[in-house]
Amino acid sequence: VKGRGLLLTALVLVAGVFAVAAWRIAARTRLEHAPGSRVVRFAHTQLEAGIREAFAAAAREYMALHPGVVVEQIAIPRRVWDSWMRTQLIGGTAPDLLQLVNNDPNPLPRFFVPADEWMEAPNPYNAGTPLEGIPWQNTFIAPLLEPPSYWPVYLHYYGVPTTLFTMRLYYNRALLREITGSDEVPATFEEFLALCERVRSWSAGRPRPVYAIAAAKPVPPNDVLIHRLLRSMTQTLVEPVDATLSLSGGGGAGGDLRTFAREAAFRGVWDLRTPQIQAGLRLVREVGQHFQPAFLQADRDQALFYFLQGRALMIMSGSWEFGSIVAQAPFPVDVFRLPEPDRRHPDYGRFSLGETSEANIGMRGAFALTRTSRHPEVAMDFLRFLTSQAAHGRFAARSGWLPVVRGVPPPEVVRGFAPVTGGYPEGFSWTVGVETVRINENTLHLLFGSGDGVERFTAEIEPQFRGALVRDELKEVRESVNALTAFDARLLADEALRRTGGTGLFSETRRSELLESQTSGELGFLLSRTLLRQESSP
Amino acid sequence: MKAPRPRPGRPRGGVRWIAATLLAAAVALAAPPADERATAWHDLAASQAAAALVRFRTLESAEPARADEARIGQATALLLVQPRTASNLNAARALARRVAEEGEIAWIPAGRYLLARIAEFHTSPADYPEARRQYRILSDIHGATELGQIALTKLAILDMREPAPADERERRYTGLVALEVRLTDPAARRDFHLALADGCLREGLGEERALRHSLLAEAAGIVHPGRRASVILRIAELSRRLGRPEEARRHYRRFLDLVGDRDNRALLVRERLNTLGVEATP
Numbered sequence: 001v002k003g004r005g006l007l008l009t010a011l012v013l014v015a016g017v018f019a020v021a022a023w024r025i026a027a028r029t030r031l032e033h034a035p036g037s038r039v040v041r042f043a044h045t046q047l048e049a050g051i052r053e054a055f056a057a058a059a060r061e062y063m064a065l066h067p068g069v070v071v072e073q074i075a076i077p078r079r080v081w082d083s084w085m086r087t088q089l090i091g092g093t094a095p096d097l098l099q100l101v102n103n104d105p106n107p108l109p110r111f112f113v114p115a116d117e118w119m120e121a122p123n124p125y126n127a128g129t130p131l132e133g134i135p136w137q138n139t140f141i142a143p144l145l146e147p148p149s150y151w152p153v154y155l156h157y158y159g160v161p162t163t164l165f166t167m168r169l170y171y172n173r174a175l176l177r178e179i180t181g182s183d184e185v186p187a188t189f190e191e192f193l194a195l196c197e198r199v200r201s202w203s204a205g206r207p208r209p210v211y212a213i214a215a216a217k218p219v220p221p222n223d224v225l226i227h228r229l230l231r232s233m234t235q236t237l238v239e240p241v242d243a244t245l246s247l248s249g250g251g252g253a254g255g256d257l258r259t260f261a262r263e264a265a266f267r268g269v270w271d272l273r274t275p276q277i278q279a280g281l282r283l284v285r286e287v288g289q290h291f292q293p294a295f296l297q298a299d300r301d302q303a304l305f306y307f308l309q310g311r312a313l314m315i316m317s318g319s320w321e322f323g324s325i326v327a328q329a330p331f332p333v334d335v336f337r338l339p340e341p342d343r344r345h346p347d348y349g350r351f352s353l354g355e356t357s358e359a360n361i362g363m364r365g366a367f368a369l370t371r372t373s374r375h376p377e378v379a380m381d382f383l384r385f386l387t388s389q390a391a392h393g394r395f396a397a398r399s400g401w402l403p404v405v406r407g408v409p410p411p412e413v414v415r416g417f418a419p420v421t422g423g424y425p426e427g428f429s430w431t432v433g434v435e436t437v438r439i440n441e442n443t444l445h446l447l448f449g450s451g452d453g454v455e456r457f458t459a460e461i462e463p464q465f466r467g468a469l470v471r472d473e474l475k476e477v478r479e480s481v482n483a484l485t486a487f488d489a490r491l492l493a494d495e496a497l498r499r500t501g502g503t504g505l506f507s508e509t510r511r512s513e514l515l516e517s518q519t520s521g522e523l524g525f526l527l528s529r530t531l532l533r534q535e536s537s538p
Numbered sequence: 539m540k541a542p543r544p545r546p547g548r549p550r551g552g553v554r555w556i557a558a559t560l561l562a563a564a565v566a567l568a569a570p571p572a573d574e575r576a577t578a579w580h581d582l583a584a585s586q587a588a589a590a591l592v593r594f595r596t597l598e599s600a601e602p603a604r605a606d607e608a609r610i611g612q613a614t615a616l617l618l619v620q621p622r623t624a625s626n627l628n629a630a631r632a633l634a635r636r637v638a639e640e641g642e643i644a645w646i647p648a649g650r651y652l653l654a655r656i657a658e659f660h661t662s663p664a665d666y667p668e669a670r671r672q673y674r675i676l677s678d679i680h681g682a683t684e685l686g687q688i689a690l691t692k693l694a695i696l697d698m699r700e701p702a703p704a705d706e707r708e709r710r711y712t713g714l715v716a717l718e719v720r721l722t723d724p725a726a727r728r729d730f731h732l733a734l735a736d737g738c739l740r741e742g743l744g745e746e747r748a749l750r751h752s753l754l755a756e757a758a759g760i761v762h763p764g765r766r767a768s769v770i771l772r773i774a775e776l777s778r779r780l781g782r783p784e785e786a787r788r789h790y791r792r793f794l795d796l797v798g799d800r801d802n803r804a805l806l807v808r809e810r811l812n813t814l815g816v817e818a819t820p
Contacts, residue, residue, distance in 0.1 A: 109584040142800045145764050152762060243740050245748075245775040246768035247803045254764035357802035421799045424806055481659055482618075486585055488655055489614050492648055493579040495684065496607060499644070502576055505583050512725040513761040519691060519729040520765065523736055526699035529664070534701065 036068055038375045040382055041095035042367055043074040043088075045081045050323030054399035061394075062385050071382055089370070096373035097383065100148040100159040100366045113369040114156035118380045119144075125388030130407060136384060140363065140404050146252040148366035152517050153483060155490075155510045159366025160383040162392075163320070163401035166358060166417045167224045168335035170307065170325055171314045175210070179313065185336040189348075192339045196290035199313050212290035214312035216303040219441045225316040225338065226284045227429045228356075232340035233280035234427030235353040237261075241269055241428070248425040251360045253517070259476075259524065261428040265469055266531040272458050272465060276351045277430050281447060281454045283341070283348060288448045296445055319417035320364075323400040335416040357423035363404050433472025439464050470535055473528050480525040487518040575604070578611055587618035606645040609633045613652050617660060631656050638672075647685040650676040654692065666700050677720065687726035690717055694730045698737025711743055728758035735772070749776040767796050771803065774810075783814045790814075 044055070052075050059071035074095055076084050081101055088094040089111045098112075119137040126132050131139045137157065141164075144150045148159035177183060179202045186192040196212035203210040216222040238248045238257065241264035249255020264270060270277060292298070292306055307315040308328050316338070317325065326333050340356060341348035373379050385391050389407050396403035397411045402418065410418050431437045439461055447457040494511060498504035506514060578593035591612060598608035616630035634656065638649030654672035657665040673689040673696070680686035694717075697710040714734060721727040735751035738744055752773045760766040774789035790811050797804060 110586060143763060145762070244736065244768065245739060245772045247771055247775070247806055249768055250764060250797075250801050250803055252764050253762045254768040353806070357805065359800050359802045359804065422805055423802070425802045484659055485614075485617050485655075488652075489585070489587075489618055490583045492610060492614055492651075493583040495648070496579050496611070497576060500575075505580075509761060512728075512759070515688065515691075515725045515729055516732075516761050516765065519695065519732055522692075522695050523699065523733060525659075526695060527740070530699060530701055 034070075037070050038068060038378050039070040039072065040097070040373075040375050040379045041072045041074055042097035042099075042379070042382070043076055043085075043095045044099040044365075044367070045076050045078045045101055046099075046320060046365070047075050047077060048321055048324035049327040051320075051399050051401070054395050054401075057398055058386050058391060058395050059382075061391060062382050065385070066378075066381075069378055092372050094370040094372055096370060096375060096379035097367040098370055100368050103147045105147070105151060105153055108151060108156075108158055108368070109154060111371055112158050113371055113373070113376060114154070114158060115160060115369060115380065116157050118384070119157045123384045123388055125385050125391065129389045131389055131405075136387075139387070139389075139406055141406055142363070144363070146362055148368075149363060152253050152513070153486075155506060155514055155517075158368045160368070160380075160387060161363030161404050162365035162367070162386060162395070163363065163399075164361055164404055164419060165364045166319050166361060166402070166419050167228070167316060167338075168319070168417055169213075169314045169338050170317055170322075170333055170335050172307070172310060172312075172329070173332040173334050175310055175313050175331065179210075185334075186339055189339045189341040189345060193286070195313075196287070200290065208311065210310070211292040211306070211312045212314060213287070213292075214303045214306035214315040215288075215291040215295040216298045216300045217296050217441075218444060220437065222300050222303075224318075225287070227431075228338055228340065229283045229287060230277075230280035230429040231427040232356060233283055233348060233351045234261075234276045234429075235356070235424055236351050236427075237270055237274070237276050238425055238427055240264070250425075253520065257425075257428050258432050262432040262469065262472060262476075263527065263531060265432065266473070266535060272430060272462055276427070278454060278458070279348055279351045280430075281457060285447055285453050291448075296448065319402055319414060322414060322417065326400075337416075337420065353424040355420065355423040356426045357421060358419035359421040359423075361419050365401065432469070433475060435468035435471040435475075436465070439468050466535070470532065473532055477525065477528045477532065480521060480528065484518065484521055484525060487514065487521065490514060491518070575607070578608075582611060582615055582618070585618060587615045587620075591615040591619060606637045606641040606649075609637050609641070610645055610648045610652065613637075617652075617656070622660075627656065627660055630660075647676055647680040647683045650680070651685045651689070654689070658692075658696065666696060670696060677717075681720055682722075684723060684726075687721065687723040688729075690721055691726050691729040691733060693717070694733040694737075698733050698741065704742075707741055707743065711737070711747075724758045728755050728760060731755035731758065732760075732769075735769075745776050745780060749773065749780060752776065763796065767793055767801065770796065771807070774807075778810065778814065787811060787814050 042055075044051075046052070052073065055073045059073060062071055063069055078101075085094070085098060085101075086107075088098075089107060094111065120135050122133050123131065123136040123139055126134070126139060137144050140149075140161065144157065144161070146152070149161050150157050171185065173183065176185070179199055180195070186195050199210060199212040213225075215225065218226045242248055242255070242257070242260045243263065244255055244260070246255050248257045249260065251257070261270075272278075288295075292303075292312055295303065298306075303312075303315060304317075304325075306312045308325075308330075310331065322335070341352050342354050343349045343352055345352065367383055369376055369379055386395060387405055389405055392403055392405040393408045395401070396408060396414075400411065400414050402410050402414055431440045443457055443460050446460055447453045449456065490505060491514060494505040494514075504511070574593060575597060578590050578597060581587075581590035581593060594608045594611035594615060598605050598612065601608070610633070613630040613633040616626040616633070619626055631653065634649045634652035636649070637645050638653055641649055650672050654669045654676065657672065658669035661668075670693065673693045676689035677686050677693065681690075694714050697714055702710065711734070714730075718727075718730070721730055731751040731754040735748045735755060738748035738751060752769055756766070756769050756773065760769055770789050770793045774786045774793060777783075777785035777789060790807050793807055794804060794811075
């Protein structure tokens with residue numbers, strides 16, 4: 001009898017769960033298929049606290065303005081995003097708007113609609129503001145010149161950005177006060193190192209040690225801290241490596257410092273023994289002494305756990321995580337910018353120009369319209385609403401994300417993330433491609449190990465360096481051939497379409513830009529080929 | 539009454555009508571719709587090479603009058619189709635050559651252009667002499683066409699980039715400068731001078747020459763603001779290095795006007811301006 005009772009209870013439970021699930025699905029279907037309603041879905045991978053709520057609030061506001069429109073968000077974990085997105089795109093079931101997460105150019109022309117037409121027109125939701133009548137593309141805090149917004153390789157706008165991501169040191173304010181007796185954060189590199197030392201001495205002898213910095217194994221994307229340090233020491237190498245005399249190129253179409261650095265390494269302008277590179281390694285090792293033990297085996301979640309448990313005073317992370325970290329931390333959290341050694345530093349100063357500028361940081365959180373969208377006008381209209389001055393201000397306040405629309409001030413809580421636009425161009429890291437990154441990852445334990453870590457690390461990498469450099473250059477060459485061929489295809493297609501009286505692919509200006517980009521790509525490609533040929537000749 | 543039996547070889551009127559209708563339908567089906575051509579080119583531009591290839595093949599047989607256009611489309615698609623194979627490359631070369639050597643005049647430049655590109659980028663090892671030969675023919679015979687103008691730029695890129703001894707490099711440079719008068723298209727002129735400026739800087743042909751070509755490129759109109767900013771900055775830097783502080787100042791200021799604070803080089807440039815100001819003060 002007891003067994004039958006249990007079985008009955010189990011059956012009732014299962015039936016109940018089924019009924020609830022069925023009702024939810026039915027309710028959702030009813031919502032989607034309500035007569036006359038137009039459903040627009042947007043998908044993103046920002047699962048941090050507060051972001052979904054902020055998007056949902058924006059959707060509610062938009063729906064209130066547009067009866068008959070339903071805006072739904074789909075939040076997908078980052079780990080499965082790539083495969084999920086690919087499946088949706090290929091299966092023709094993609095939502096109307098997708099976040100452009102990793103700046104992969106390949107799916108764009110096939111699966112997404114260029115946003116040029118909308119971008120050239122004013123954003124109607126800016127009526128009555130200083131941005132009224134201004135083309136949408138010019139209402140952002142900086143010109144949209146690079147991916148994920150504008151794609152020079154395709155000469156089209158695709159992504160509509162919603163934020164900027166900057167990196168900062170998060171710190172436990174209560175713990176800082178407990179250790180130092182003050183709320184003051186370090187303003188210089190010397191003060192930063194002094195704080196790290198202070199944490200070490202304060203922690204000594206305590207039953208549960210506290211470390212200055214919680215760190216994960218410094219591999220992409222958890223390697224921002226060490227690359228900041230490495231790059232701070234190569235600022236004085238920027239001019240010698242930049243053969244174009246453009247003071248580092250400024251990034252994107254203006255010129256890419258990593259490409260300049262790779263070329264200069266082939267030409268022997270620098271190598272691992274160059275004083276600036278050695279200084280960078282010493283700097284990383286010095287700061288690394290204040291990471292928690294066994295950080296080289298820690299992943300990102302473990303490092304964050306250290307911080308949230310109060311076992312580390314600081315952790316490096318991005319502005320996108322602010323809401324999540326604040327929500328999880330049982331203590332007050334604030335941020336400051338990692339101070340880098342400046343010209344006055346007795347050891348590192350001779351390699352530094354000064355504080356690094358963040359003026360060229362690209363915009364993020366960009367959404368693009370999929371070709372399978374059933375309501376493209378509504379989908380793009382929602383993005384116009386989201387990036388209008390008033391709605392974007394509310395979105396930034398709710399999400400804790402840095403705003404990207406002109407005239408929208410950053411919310412007080414995230415002021416510390418606002419990009420520093422003064423300062424000097426950043427230098428480069430010696431890892432100039434995936435192969436050099438790989439040998440760095442495999443050898444990092446030596447840098448932080450006992451003895452002369454910098455020398456052991458250098459000696460281990462040195463014999464592998466040029467081989468890795470060659471493989472990185474070869475990868476560039478392979479990718480460039482496809483890009484150059486695609487340029488030719490667009491050039492000939494545009495000409496063929498115009499020749500027979502039809503509408504070409506591009507305006508005159510865009511066609512001119514196509515040729516300009518092709519020239520730039522071709523110069524880079526043939527340079528790579530020449531360097532490889534010279535490298536292989538005896 | 540029995541219907542008369544139709545005589546062999548002479549179909550009845552009704553059958554003839556049906557046959558004619560079927561034939562017309564077949565022709566209509568075989569002939570691509572008017573926008574099929576445009577769709578094929580749009581597919582190609584969107585890197586949908588396999589789909590474009592199928593459409594262009596259909597077009598080649600269905601519209602003999604436009605067969606050369608379809609051949610150029612096919613050749614381009616074959617260069618894009620993945621994975622890249624030797625047979626696709628050979629087929630692309632054969633199609634391009636057929637158009638270049640026997641095609642209608644309107645499509646010959648495209649055929650030549652593709653032959654040059656195949657030799658330069660798709661053949662392993664690269665056949666630079668053949669690429670140069672095709673660009674030369676294109677610019678000599680079809681110099682008034684857009685591809686003829688582009689060919690001059692491609693020649694400049696190739697001559698500046700292909701390794702050569704110093705005297706040969708100097709000879710090539712002089713030869714290229716002699717071609718400047720033939721550049722009538724602003725975009726081609728800009729790209730030609732961008733290539734020469736870059737070559738002068740990297741290959742030690744002289745900063746004075748690099749400055750001249752940078753100025754000419756900028757005057758021809760650089761479209762992308764990021765690229766324009768970098769070229770203006772190069773002009774300023776070269777002017778400073780060549781001892782022309784007034785020119786340097788003017789171009790540093792133009793750079794700052796263009797980028798405002800949204801460029802990580804702005805502070806460095808302001809410092810340069812300050813230094814130049816001090817230097818200019820007696």
